[in-house]
Amino acid sequence: MKDNTELALxxxxxxxxxxxxxxxxxxxxxxxxSMSMLKQSNSMSGMVMSLLG
Incomplete structure (x- = not known):
């Protein structure tokens, strides 16, 4: 019985x-x-700002 109990555990x-x-x-x-998406979002924000600036 002990062996079966130990096996089950x-x-x-x-x-x-x-x-x-x-x-x-x-x-x-x-x-x-999530980190990859955040990096991509930051990169795109930078590109937009450079186009506007």
Whole structure:
């Protein structure tokens, strides 16, 4: 019985780790995308200002 309980706990911990790793990867991708969009926005603002100036 103890072996089954330990095996089940190990499986749960593995699933939790996989879920957290997936969530972290998703959040990192969202952060990188946001930074890229911000850089592009700043670049376009600079181009518009140079055209107007």
């Amino acid at each position: 190990g499986n749960i911990q593995d699933a939790d780790f996989a879920s957290e790793a997936s969530s972290m990867t998703r959040n990192q991708m969202l952060a990188q995308t």
